[in-house]
Amino acid sequence: EINMLGATFILIALLVMGPTLFLLNAFTENIGHYFQNIVNKTFQVYAYEGAKGEEWKASWTIFFWAWWVAWAPFVGLFIARISRGRTLREFVFGVMFIPLGFIFAWFSVFGNSAIELVNGGVAELGKTALENPAMGMFVLFEHYPAAALWSTLGVVIGLIFFVTSADSGALVLANLSSKNLASDTDAPVWLRFFWAAATGLVTLGLLFAGGFSSLQSVSVVAGLPFSLVLVLYMVSMAVCLRQEGNKRKAVQIDKALVLDSGQNWRNRLNRLVNFPTATAALRFMFKTLQPAMLEVAHELQAKGLDTELAEDKENRKIRLEVMHGDEVAFLYEVRLVEAVKPVFALGQAGNIAPGKDQEKYYRAEVFLSEGSQDYDIVGYTKEQVIIDILNQYERHMQFLHFER
Incomplete structure:
Protein backbone atom coordinates (compact mmCIF):
# COMPACT_ATOMS: atom_id res chain seq x y z
CA GLU A 1 0.00 0.00 0.00
CA ARG A 248 -23.62 -25.84 -9.12
CA LYS A 249 -25.96 -27.99 -11.13
CA ALA A 250 -26.07 -30.50 -8.28
CA VAL A 251 -27.02 -27.75 -5.81
CA GLN A 252 -30.18 -27.16 -7.83
CA ILE A 253 -31.40 -30.48 -6.45
CA ASP A 254 -32.82 -28.67 -3.46
CA LYS A 255 -34.29 -30.50 -0.52
CA ALA A 256 -35.93 -27.98 1.81
CA LEU A 257 -34.80 -28.21 5.41
CA VAL A 258 -37.57 -29.34 7.73
CA LEU A 259 -37.56 -27.59 11.08
CA ASP A 260 -39.61 -29.37 13.75
CA SER A 261 -41.82 -30.80 10.99
CA GLY A 262 -43.11 -27.28 10.43
CA GLN A 263 -44.94 -27.26 13.77
CA ASN A 264 -42.81 -25.52 16.39
CA TRP A 265 -42.29 -22.30 14.46
CA ARG A 266 -41.45 -20.31 17.59
CA ASN A 267 -38.22 -22.30 18.03
CA ARG A 268 -37.27 -21.47 14.46
CA LEU A 269 -38.02 -17.78 14.98
CA ASN A 270 -35.99 -17.77 18.19
CA ARG A 271 -33.03 -19.27 16.33
CA LEU A 272 -33.23 -16.57 13.66
CA VAL A 273 -33.02 -13.68 16.14
CA ASN A 274 -30.65 -15.32 18.61
CA PHE A 275 -26.98 -14.29 18.55
CA PRO A 276 -25.14 -16.74 20.81
CA THR A 277 -21.87 -16.33 22.68
CA ALA A 278 -18.86 -18.52 21.97
CA THR A 279 -19.72 -20.70 24.96
CA ALA A 280 -23.28 -21.27 23.76
CA ALA A 281 -22.17 -22.01 20.19
CA LEU A 282 -19.51 -24.48 21.42
CA ARG A 283 -22.07 -26.18 23.61
CA PHE A 284 -24.28 -26.65 20.56
CA MET A 285 -21.38 -28.05 18.52
CA PHE A 286 -20.32 -30.67 21.03
CA LYS A 287 -23.69 -31.47 22.63
CA THR A 288 -25.96 -31.52 19.55
CA LEU A 289 -23.91 -31.37 16.37
CA GLN A 290 -21.29 -34.00 17.23
CA PRO A 291 -23.80 -36.72 18.26
CA ALA A 292 -25.78 -36.07 15.06
CA MET A 293 -22.65 -36.39 12.88
CA LEU A 294 -21.65 -39.51 14.79
CA GLU A 295 -25.01 -41.18 14.09
CA VAL A 296 -24.73 -40.40 10.38
CA ALA A 297 -21.14 -41.71 10.32
CA HIS A 298 -22.17 -44.98 11.99
CA GLU A 299 -25.06 -45.45 9.56
CA LEU A 300 -22.83 -44.82 6.55
CA GLN A 301 -20.28 -47.27 7.89
CA ALA A 302 -23.05 -49.83 8.30
CA LYS A 303 -23.76 -49.33 4.58
CA GLY A 304 -20.13 -50.20 3.80
CA LEU A 305 -18.85 -46.65 3.23
CA ASP A 306 -15.48 -45.52 4.57
CA THR A 307 -16.17 -42.54 6.85
CA GLU A 308 -14.08 -40.46 9.19
CA LEU A 309 -15.29 -38.17 11.97
CA ALA A 310 -12.73 -35.78 13.47
CA GLU A 311 -13.00 -32.97 15.99
CA ASP A 312 -10.55 -30.13 16.49
CA LYS A 313 -11.34 -28.36 19.74
CA GLU A 314 -8.36 -26.03 19.43
CA ASN A 315 -9.62 -24.61 16.10
CA ARG A 316 -13.26 -25.20 17.10
CA LYS A 317 -14.41 -27.35 14.20
CA ILE A 318 -15.86 -30.84 13.56
CA ARG A 319 -15.44 -32.67 10.24
CA LEU A 320 -17.26 -35.60 8.68
CA GLU A 321 -15.63 -37.12 5.59
CA VAL A 322 -17.04 -39.89 3.41
CA MET A 323 -14.64 -41.52 0.95
CA HIS A 324 -15.84 -42.84 -2.40
CA GLY A 325 -12.77 -44.63 -3.72
CA ASP A 326 -11.36 -42.86 -6.75
CA GLU A 327 -14.25 -40.39 -6.84
CA VAL A 328 -14.40 -37.08 -4.98
CA ALA A 329 -14.89 -37.54 -1.25
CA PHE A 330 -17.79 -35.87 0.60
CA LEU A 331 -16.79 -33.35 3.26
CA TYR A 332 -19.17 -31.81 5.77
CA GLU A 333 -17.40 -29.58 8.25
CA VAL A 334 -18.78 -27.13 10.82
CA ARG A 335 -16.57 -24.35 12.14
CA LEU A 336 -17.18 -21.77 14.81
CA VAL A 337 -16.97 -18.37 13.08
CA GLU A 338 -16.96 -14.98 14.78
CA ALA A 339 -19.39 -12.41 13.35
CA VAL A 340 -20.54 -8.86 14.05
CA LYS A 341 -23.86 -8.62 15.83
CA PRO A 342 -26.45 -6.57 13.89
CA VAL A 343 -27.20 -3.09 15.17
CA PHE A 344 -30.80 -3.89 16.08
CA ALA A 345 -29.57 -6.54 18.52
CA LEU A 346 -27.15 -4.27 20.40
CA GLY A 347 -29.76 -2.68 22.64
CA GLN A 348 -30.02 0.97 23.65
CA ALA A 349 -31.15 1.93 20.14
CA GLY A 350 -27.99 0.36 18.74
CA ASN A 351 -25.67 2.95 20.30
CA ILE A 352 -22.04 1.89 20.50
CA ALA A 353 -19.65 3.49 22.95
CA PRO A 354 -16.87 5.54 21.29
CA GLY A 355 -13.70 3.54 20.72
CA LYS A 356 -15.40 0.19 21.22
CA ASP A 357 -16.02 -2.43 18.58
CA GLN A 358 -19.45 -3.77 17.89
CA GLU A 359 -20.38 -6.79 19.95
CA LYS A 360 -19.64 -10.19 18.46
CA TYR A 361 -21.62 -13.36 18.21
CA TYR A 362 -20.71 -16.84 16.97
CA ARG A 363 -22.00 -18.92 14.10
CA ALA A 364 -21.60 -22.64 13.43
CA GLU A 365 -21.05 -22.35 9.67
CA VAL A 366 -21.17 -25.32 7.30
CA PHE A 367 -18.11 -25.87 5.10
CA LEU A 368 -17.95 -28.26 2.16
CA SER A 369 -14.83 -29.11 0.17
CA GLU A 370 -15.28 -25.92 -1.89
CA GLY A 371 -15.50 -23.67 1.18
CA SER A 372 -18.07 -22.04 3.41
CA GLN A 373 -21.75 -22.36 2.49
CA ASP A 374 -22.45 -19.14 4.42
CA TYR A 375 -25.25 -20.42 6.62
CA ASP A 376 -25.44 -20.98 10.36
CA ILE A 377 -26.89 -24.06 12.08
CA VAL A 378 -26.66 -23.02 15.73
CA GLY A 379 -30.02 -23.89 17.31
CA TYR A 380 -30.81 -26.86 15.06
CA THR A 381 -32.03 -29.98 16.78
CA LYS A 382 -30.12 -33.22 16.27
CA GLU A 383 -32.69 -34.37 13.70
CA GLN A 384 -32.42 -31.07 11.81
CA VAL A 385 -28.62 -31.39 11.69
CA ILE A 386 -28.97 -34.91 10.29
CA ILE A 387 -31.41 -33.64 7.65
CA ASP A 388 -28.93 -30.92 6.64
CA ILE A 389 -26.07 -33.42 6.34
CA LEU A 390 -28.24 -35.70 4.20
CA ASN A 391 -29.30 -32.78 2.00
CA GLN A 392 -25.68 -31.89 1.32
CA TYR A 393 -24.77 -35.54 0.81
CA GLU A 394 -27.57 -35.99 -1.70
CA ARG A 395 -26.30 -32.99 -3.65
CA HIS A 396 -22.81 -34.48 -3.57
CA MET A 397 -24.12 -37.78 -4.96
CA GLN A 398 -25.82 -35.80 -7.73
CA PHE A 399 -22.50 -34.07 -8.43
CA LEU A 400 -20.74 -37.44 -8.72
CA HIS A 401 -23.45 -38.52 -11.18
CA PHE A 402 -22.70 -35.45 -13.34
CA GLU A 403 -18.98 -36.18 -13.12
CA ARG A 404 -19.48 -39.73 -14.37
Whole structure:
Protein backbone atom coordinates (compact mmCIF):
# COMPACT_ATOMS: atom_id res chain seq x y z
CA GLU A 1 0.00 0.00 0.00
CA ILE A 2 2.91 2.34 0.74
CA ASN A 3 4.36 1.45 -2.67
CA MET A 4 1.19 2.19 -4.55
CA LEU A 5 0.49 5.43 -2.69
CA GLY A 6 4.06 6.61 -3.29
CA ALA A 7 4.03 5.63 -6.97
CA THR A 8 0.66 7.31 -7.49
CA PHE A 9 1.96 10.46 -5.76
CA ILE A 10 5.01 10.65 -8.09
CA LEU A 11 2.81 9.94 -11.10
CA ILE A 12 0.38 12.75 -10.32
CA ALA A 13 3.26 15.12 -9.48
CA LEU A 14 4.93 14.57 -12.87
CA LEU A 15 1.59 14.93 -14.63
CA VAL A 16 0.93 18.28 -12.91
CA MET A 17 4.48 19.69 -13.16
CA GLY A 18 5.01 18.59 -16.78
CA PRO A 19 3.16 19.34 -20.04
CA THR A 20 -0.19 18.11 -18.70
CA LEU A 21 -2.26 18.50 -21.87
CA PHE A 22 0.36 16.77 -24.01
CA LEU A 23 0.66 13.91 -21.51
CA LEU A 24 -3.10 13.35 -21.41
CA ASN A 25 -3.29 13.34 -25.22
CA ALA A 26 -0.32 10.97 -25.43
CA PHE A 27 -1.91 8.70 -22.81
CA THR A 28 -5.03 8.34 -24.98
CA GLU A 29 -3.00 7.75 -28.13
CA ASN A 30 -0.69 5.22 -26.43
CA ILE A 31 -3.66 3.10 -25.37
CA GLY A 32 -4.85 3.06 -28.99
CA HIS A 33 -1.37 2.06 -30.23
CA TYR A 34 -1.24 -0.74 -27.66
CA PHE A 35 -4.46 -2.37 -28.80
CA GLN A 36 -3.59 -1.83 -32.47
CA ASN A 37 -0.24 -3.60 -32.14
CA ILE A 38 -0.73 -6.22 -29.43
CA VAL A 39 -1.63 -9.03 -31.86
CA ASN A 40 1.19 -8.16 -34.26
CA LYS A 41 3.78 -7.90 -31.47
CA THR A 42 2.58 -11.12 -29.85
CA PHE A 43 3.56 -13.11 -32.94
CA GLN A 44 6.62 -11.01 -33.88
CA VAL A 45 9.73 -13.26 -33.94
CA TYR A 46 11.84 -11.07 -36.30
CA ALA A 47 12.12 -13.80 -38.92
CA TYR A 48 13.13 -11.29 -41.65
CA GLU A 49 15.53 -9.19 -39.57
CA GLY A 50 18.56 -11.49 -39.77
CA ALA A 51 21.25 -11.58 -37.07
CA LYS A 52 20.19 -8.29 -35.51
CA GLY A 53 16.64 -9.54 -35.15
CA GLU A 54 17.86 -12.76 -33.53
CA GLU A 55 20.04 -10.81 -31.11
CA TRP A 56 17.16 -8.51 -30.12
CA LYS A 57 14.77 -11.44 -29.71
CA ALA A 58 17.22 -13.36 -27.52
CA SER A 59 18.23 -10.45 -25.28
CA TRP A 60 14.80 -8.81 -24.90
CA THR A 61 11.75 -10.65 -26.21
CA ILE A 62 12.62 -14.16 -25.02
CA PHE A 63 14.29 -12.87 -21.86
CA PHE A 64 11.20 -10.99 -20.74
CA TRP A 65 8.95 -13.90 -21.72
CA ALA A 66 11.07 -16.20 -19.55
CA TRP A 67 11.18 -13.56 -16.80
CA TRP A 68 7.38 -13.45 -16.50
CA VAL A 69 7.08 -17.23 -16.76
CA ALA A 70 9.67 -17.66 -13.99
CA TRP A 71 7.72 -15.21 -11.80
CA ALA A 72 4.36 -16.84 -12.51
CA PRO A 73 4.37 -19.43 -9.68
CA PHE A 74 5.34 -16.84 -7.07
CA VAL A 75 3.05 -14.02 -8.14
CA GLY A 76 0.15 -16.28 -9.09
CA LEU A 77 0.11 -18.28 -5.86
CA PHE A 78 0.73 -15.19 -3.72
CA ILE A 79 -2.11 -13.19 -5.28
CA ALA A 80 -4.42 -16.21 -5.11
CA ARG A 81 -3.47 -16.55 -1.46
CA ILE A 82 -4.51 -13.00 -0.57
CA SER A 83 -7.59 -13.20 -2.82
CA ARG A 84 -9.19 -16.22 -1.16
CA GLY A 85 -12.96 -15.89 -1.16
CA ARG A 86 -13.18 -13.63 -4.21
CA THR A 87 -14.92 -14.64 -7.41
CA LEU A 88 -12.99 -15.36 -10.60
CA ARG A 89 -14.44 -12.18 -12.11
CA GLU A 90 -13.14 -10.09 -9.22
CA PHE A 91 -9.77 -11.84 -9.36
CA VAL A 92 -9.26 -11.31 -13.10
CA PHE A 93 -10.40 -7.69 -12.92
CA GLY A 94 -8.16 -6.95 -9.94
CA VAL A 95 -5.09 -8.73 -11.32
CA MET A 96 -5.33 -7.99 -15.04
CA PHE A 97 -7.19 -4.76 -15.69
CA ILE A 98 -6.48 -2.49 -12.72
CA PRO A 99 -2.67 -2.98 -12.93
CA LEU A 100 -2.84 -2.67 -16.72
CA GLY A 101 -4.54 0.73 -16.39
CA PHE A 102 -1.90 1.88 -13.91
CA ILE A 103 0.90 0.68 -16.22
CA PHE A 104 -0.67 2.59 -19.12
CA ALA A 105 -0.64 5.75 -17.01
CA TRP A 106 2.88 5.18 -15.63
CA PHE A 107 4.61 4.54 -18.94
CA SER A 108 2.69 7.30 -20.69
CA VAL A 109 3.50 9.97 -18.11
CA PHE A 110 7.15 9.02 -17.53
CA GLY A 111 7.93 8.03 -21.11
CA ASN A 112 6.28 11.00 -22.75
CA SER A 113 7.70 13.43 -20.17
CA ALA A 114 11.16 12.23 -21.22
CA ILE A 115 10.30 12.32 -24.94
CA GLU A 116 9.04 15.89 -24.62
CA LEU A 117 12.29 16.97 -22.91
CA VAL A 118 14.48 15.22 -25.52
CA ASN A 119 12.48 16.80 -28.34
CA GLY A 120 12.99 20.15 -26.59
CA GLY A 121 16.78 19.80 -26.75
CA VAL A 122 17.69 17.87 -23.57
CA ALA A 123 19.90 15.39 -25.43
CA GLU A 124 21.73 14.09 -22.36
CA LEU A 125 18.51 12.55 -21.07
CA GLY A 126 18.14 10.40 -24.18
CA LYS A 127 21.83 9.48 -24.09
CA THR A 128 21.62 8.40 -20.43
CA ALA A 129 18.48 6.36 -21.06
CA LEU A 130 20.27 4.46 -23.84
CA GLU A 131 23.65 3.99 -22.16
CA ASN A 132 22.62 3.63 -18.49
CA PRO A 133 18.88 2.94 -18.27
CA ALA A 134 18.93 2.63 -14.47
CA MET A 135 19.85 6.31 -14.17
CA GLY A 136 17.29 7.57 -16.70
CA MET A 137 14.57 8.27 -14.14
CA PHE A 138 16.91 10.30 -11.91
CA VAL A 139 18.12 12.42 -14.83
CA LEU A 140 14.46 13.03 -15.70
CA PHE A 141 13.75 14.24 -12.14
CA GLU A 142 16.59 16.79 -12.42
CA HIS A 143 14.43 18.79 -14.82
CA TYR A 144 11.62 19.21 -12.29
CA PRO A 145 11.38 21.21 -9.04
CA ALA A 146 12.45 19.40 -5.84
CA ALA A 147 14.47 16.83 -7.82
CA ALA A 148 16.12 15.45 -4.66
CA LEU A 149 12.70 14.70 -3.16
CA TRP A 150 11.48 12.75 -6.21
CA SER A 151 14.78 10.84 -6.52
CA THR A 152 14.73 9.87 -2.85
CA LEU A 153 11.11 8.78 -3.06
CA GLY A 154 11.91 6.78 -6.20
CA VAL A 155 14.76 4.95 -4.44
CA VAL A 156 12.59 4.15 -1.39
CA ILE A 157 9.70 2.88 -3.53
CA GLY A 158 12.06 0.78 -5.67
CA LEU A 159 13.66 -0.73 -2.55
CA ILE A 160 10.28 -1.63 -1.02
CA PHE A 161 9.14 -3.13 -4.33
CA PHE A 162 12.20 -5.39 -4.39
CA VAL A 163 11.76 -6.39 -0.74
CA THR A 164 8.05 -7.19 -1.09
CA SER A 165 8.71 -9.19 -4.26
CA ALA A 166 11.41 -11.22 -2.51
CA ASP A 167 9.15 -11.67 0.52
CA SER A 168 6.25 -13.00 -1.54
CA GLY A 169 8.60 -15.36 -3.37
CA ALA A 170 10.05 -16.61 -0.08
CA LEU A 171 6.56 -17.09 1.35
CA VAL A 172 5.41 -19.20 -1.61
CA LEU A 173 8.62 -21.28 -1.63
CA ALA A 174 8.30 -21.89 2.11
CA ASN A 175 4.65 -22.92 1.79
CA LEU A 176 5.40 -25.26 -1.12
CA SER A 177 8.26 -26.89 0.80
CA SER A 178 6.20 -27.51 3.97
CA LYS A 179 4.38 -30.74 4.74
CA ASN A 180 0.81 -30.99 6.07
CA LEU A 181 0.26 -27.24 5.81
CA ALA A 182 -3.38 -26.20 6.14
CA SER A 183 -4.86 -23.97 3.45
CA ASP A 184 -5.31 -21.08 5.90
CA THR A 185 -1.84 -21.16 7.53
CA ASP A 186 1.64 -20.17 6.38
CA ALA A 187 5.04 -21.82 6.76
CA PRO A 188 7.15 -20.93 9.83
CA VAL A 189 9.15 -17.70 9.69
CA TRP A 190 12.52 -19.46 9.87
CA LEU A 191 11.78 -21.33 6.64
CA ARG A 192 10.83 -18.08 4.92
CA PHE A 193 14.14 -16.57 6.11
CA PHE A 194 15.99 -19.56 4.67
CA TRP A 195 14.41 -19.20 1.22
CA ALA A 196 14.89 -15.42 1.20
CA ALA A 197 18.57 -15.86 2.05
CA ALA A 198 19.02 -18.69 -0.46
CA THR A 199 17.40 -16.69 -3.26
CA GLY A 200 19.56 -13.66 -2.47
CA LEU A 201 22.77 -15.70 -2.39
CA VAL A 202 22.01 -17.43 -5.71
CA THR A 203 21.25 -14.06 -7.32
CA LEU A 204 24.46 -12.48 -5.98
CA GLY A 205 26.45 -15.50 -7.11
CA LEU A 206 25.09 -15.24 -10.65
CA LEU A 207 25.73 -11.49 -10.78
CA PHE A 208 29.32 -11.84 -9.59
CA ALA A 209 29.97 -14.86 -11.84
CA GLY A 210 28.73 -13.45 -15.12
CA GLY A 211 26.91 -10.21 -14.54
CA PHE A 212 23.40 -9.45 -15.68
CA SER A 213 23.75 -11.68 -18.77
CA SER A 214 24.17 -14.79 -16.61
CA LEU A 215 21.02 -13.86 -14.67
CA GLN A 216 19.20 -13.50 -17.98
CA SER A 217 20.43 -16.90 -19.14
CA VAL A 218 19.28 -18.63 -15.95
CA SER A 219 15.85 -16.98 -16.23
CA VAL A 220 15.46 -18.26 -19.79
CA VAL A 221 16.64 -21.76 -18.82
CA ALA A 222 14.20 -21.86 -15.89
CA GLY A 223 11.32 -20.32 -17.83
CA LEU A 224 11.28 -22.76 -20.75
CA PRO A 225 10.47 -25.96 -18.80
CA PHE A 226 8.08 -24.13 -16.50
CA SER A 227 6.07 -22.92 -19.50
CA LEU A 228 5.02 -26.57 -19.88
CA VAL A 229 3.90 -26.56 -16.25
CA LEU A 230 1.76 -23.50 -17.01
CA VAL A 231 -0.01 -25.54 -19.70
CA LEU A 232 -0.77 -28.16 -17.04
CA TYR A 233 -2.04 -25.36 -14.80
CA MET A 234 -4.48 -24.29 -17.50
CA VAL A 235 -5.69 -27.85 -18.06
CA SER A 236 -6.13 -28.32 -14.31
CA MET A 237 -8.07 -25.07 -14.06
CA ALA A 238 -10.38 -26.15 -16.88
CA VAL A 239 -11.03 -29.43 -15.05
CA CYS A 240 -11.72 -27.58 -11.77
CA LEU A 241 -14.10 -25.15 -13.46
CA ARG A 242 -15.98 -28.05 -15.05
CA GLN A 243 -16.26 -29.70 -11.63
CA GLU A 244 -17.51 -26.48 -10.11
CA GLY A 245 -20.13 -26.22 -12.85
CA ASN A 246 -21.30 -29.73 -12.02
CA LYS A 247 -21.46 -28.84 -8.33
CA ARG A 248 -23.62 -25.84 -9.12
CA LYS A 249 -25.96 -27.99 -11.13
CA ALA A 250 -26.07 -30.50 -8.28
CA VAL A 251 -27.02 -27.75 -5.81
CA GLN A 252 -30.18 -27.16 -7.83
CA ILE A 253 -31.40 -30.48 -6.45
CA ASP A 254 -32.82 -28.67 -3.46
CA LYS A 255 -34.29 -30.50 -0.52
CA ALA A 256 -35.93 -27.98 1.81
CA LEU A 257 -34.80 -28.21 5.41
CA VAL A 258 -37.57 -29.34 7.73
CA LEU A 259 -37.56 -27.59 11.08
CA ASP A 260 -39.61 -29.37 13.75
CA SER A 261 -41.82 -30.80 10.99
CA GLY A 262 -43.11 -27.28 10.43
CA GLN A 263 -44.94 -27.26 13.77
CA ASN A 264 -42.81 -25.52 16.39
CA TRP A 265 -42.29 -22.30 14.46
CA ARG A 266 -41.45 -20.31 17.59
CA ASN A 267 -38.22 -22.30 18.03
CA ARG A 268 -37.27 -21.47 14.46
CA LEU A 269 -38.02 -17.78 14.98
CA ASN A 270 -35.99 -17.77 18.19
CA ARG A 271 -33.03 -19.27 16.33
CA LEU A 272 -33.23 -16.57 13.66
CA VAL A 273 -33.02 -13.68 16.14
CA ASN A 274 -30.65 -15.32 18.61
CA PHE A 275 -26.98 -14.29 18.55
CA PRO A 276 -25.14 -16.74 20.81
CA THR A 277 -21.87 -16.33 22.68
CA ALA A 278 -18.86 -18.52 21.97
CA THR A 279 -19.72 -20.70 24.96
CA ALA A 280 -23.28 -21.27 23.76
CA ALA A 281 -22.17 -22.01 20.19
CA LEU A 282 -19.51 -24.48 21.42
CA ARG A 283 -22.07 -26.18 23.61
CA PHE A 284 -24.28 -26.65 20.56
CA MET A 285 -21.38 -28.05 18.52
CA PHE A 286 -20.32 -30.67 21.03
CA LYS A 287 -23.69 -31.47 22.63
CA THR A 288 -25.96 -31.52 19.55
CA LEU A 289 -23.91 -31.37 16.37
CA GLN A 290 -21.29 -34.00 17.23
CA PRO A 291 -23.80 -36.72 18.26
CA ALA A 292 -25.78 -36.07 15.06
CA MET A 293 -22.65 -36.39 12.88
CA LEU A 294 -21.65 -39.51 14.79
CA GLU A 295 -25.01 -41.18 14.09
CA VAL A 296 -24.73 -40.40 10.38
CA ALA A 297 -21.14 -41.71 10.32
CA HIS A 298 -22.17 -44.98 11.99
CA GLU A 299 -25.06 -45.45 9.56
CA LEU A 300 -22.83 -44.82 6.55
CA GLN A 301 -20.28 -47.27 7.89
CA ALA A 302 -23.05 -49.83 8.30
CA LYS A 303 -23.76 -49.33 4.58
CA GLY A 304 -20.13 -50.20 3.80
CA LEU A 305 -18.85 -46.65 3.23
CA ASP A 306 -15.48 -45.52 4.57
CA THR A 307 -16.17 -42.54 6.85
CA GLU A 308 -14.08 -40.46 9.19
CA LEU A 309 -15.29 -38.17 11.97
CA ALA A 310 -12.73 -35.78 13.47
CA GLU A 311 -13.00 -32.97 15.99
CA ASP A 312 -10.55 -30.13 16.49
CA LYS A 313 -11.34 -28.36 19.74
CA GLU A 314 -8.36 -26.03 19.43
CA ASN A 315 -9.62 -24.61 16.10
CA ARG A 316 -13.26 -25.20 17.10
CA LYS A 317 -14.41 -27.35 14.20
CA ILE A 318 -15.86 -30.84 13.56
CA ARG A 319 -15.44 -32.67 10.24
CA LEU A 320 -17.26 -35.60 8.68
CA GLU A 321 -15.63 -37.12 5.59
CA VAL A 322 -17.04 -39.89 3.41
CA MET A 323 -14.64 -41.52 0.95
CA HIS A 324 -15.84 -42.84 -2.40
CA GLY A 325 -12.77 -44.63 -3.72
CA ASP A 326 -11.36 -42.86 -6.75
CA GLU A 327 -14.25 -40.39 -6.84
CA VAL A 328 -14.40 -37.08 -4.98
CA ALA A 329 -14.89 -37.54 -1.25
CA PHE A 330 -17.79 -35.87 0.60
CA LEU A 331 -16.79 -33.35 3.26
CA TYR A 332 -19.17 -31.81 5.77
CA GLU A 333 -17.40 -29.58 8.25
CA VAL A 334 -18.78 -27.13 10.82
CA ARG A 335 -16.57 -24.35 12.14
CA LEU A 336 -17.18 -21.77 14.81
CA VAL A 337 -16.97 -18.37 13.08
CA GLU A 338 -16.96 -14.98 14.78
CA ALA A 339 -19.39 -12.41 13.35
CA VAL A 340 -20.54 -8.86 14.05
CA LYS A 341 -23.86 -8.62 15.83
CA PRO A 342 -26.45 -6.57 13.89
CA VAL A 343 -27.20 -3.09 15.17
CA PHE A 344 -30.80 -3.89 16.08
CA ALA A 345 -29.57 -6.54 18.52
CA LEU A 346 -27.15 -4.27 20.40
CA GLY A 347 -29.76 -2.68 22.64
CA GLN A 348 -30.02 0.97 23.65
CA ALA A 349 -31.15 1.93 20.14
CA GLY A 350 -27.99 0.36 18.74
CA ASN A 351 -25.67 2.95 20.30
CA ILE A 352 -22.04 1.89 20.50
CA ALA A 353 -19.65 3.49 22.95
CA PRO A 354 -16.87 5.54 21.29
CA GLY A 355 -13.70 3.54 20.72
CA LYS A 356 -15.40 0.19 21.22
CA ASP A 357 -16.02 -2.43 18.58
CA GLN A 358 -19.45 -3.77 17.89
CA GLU A 359 -20.38 -6.79 19.95
CA LYS A 360 -19.64 -10.19 18.46
CA TYR A 361 -21.62 -13.36 18.21
CA TYR A 362 -20.71 -16.84 16.97
CA ARG A 363 -22.00 -18.92 14.10
CA ALA A 364 -21.60 -22.64 13.43
CA GLU A 365 -21.05 -22.35 9.67
CA VAL A 366 -21.17 -25.32 7.30
CA PHE A 367 -18.11 -25.87 5.10
CA LEU A 368 -17.95 -28.26 2.16
CA SER A 369 -14.83 -29.11 0.17
CA GLU A 370 -15.28 -25.92 -1.89
CA GLY A 371 -15.50 -23.67 1.18
CA SER A 372 -18.07 -22.04 3.41
CA GLN A 373 -21.75 -22.36 2.49
CA ASP A 374 -22.45 -19.14 4.42
CA TYR A 375 -25.25 -20.42 6.62
CA ASP A 376 -25.44 -20.98 10.36
CA ILE A 377 -26.89 -24.06 12.08
CA VAL A 378 -26.66 -23.02 15.73
CA GLY A 379 -30.02 -23.89 17.31
CA TYR A 380 -30.81 -26.86 15.06
CA THR A 381 -32.03 -29.98 16.78
CA LYS A 382 -30.12 -33.22 16.27
CA GLU A 383 -32.69 -34.37 13.70
CA GLN A 384 -32.42 -31.07 11.81
CA VAL A 385 -28.62 -31.39 11.69
CA ILE A 386 -28.97 -34.91 10.29
CA ILE A 387 -31.41 -33.64 7.65
CA ASP A 388 -28.93 -30.92 6.64
CA ILE A 389 -26.07 -33.42 6.34
CA LEU A 390 -28.24 -35.70 4.20
CA ASN A 391 -29.30 -32.78 2.00
CA GLN A 392 -25.68 -31.89 1.32
CA TYR A 393 -24.77 -35.54 0.81
CA GLU A 394 -27.57 -35.99 -1.70
CA ARG A 395 -26.30 -32.99 -3.65
CA HIS A 396 -22.81 -34.48 -3.57
CA MET A 397 -24.12 -37.78 -4.96
CA GLN A 398 -25.82 -35.80 -7.73
CA PHE A 399 -22.50 -34.07 -8.43
CA LEU A 400 -20.74 -37.44 -8.72
CA HIS A 401 -23.45 -38.52 -11.18
CA PHE A 402 -22.70 -35.45 -13.34
CA GLU A 403 -18.98 -36.18 -13.12
CA ARG A 404 -19.48 -39.73 -14.37
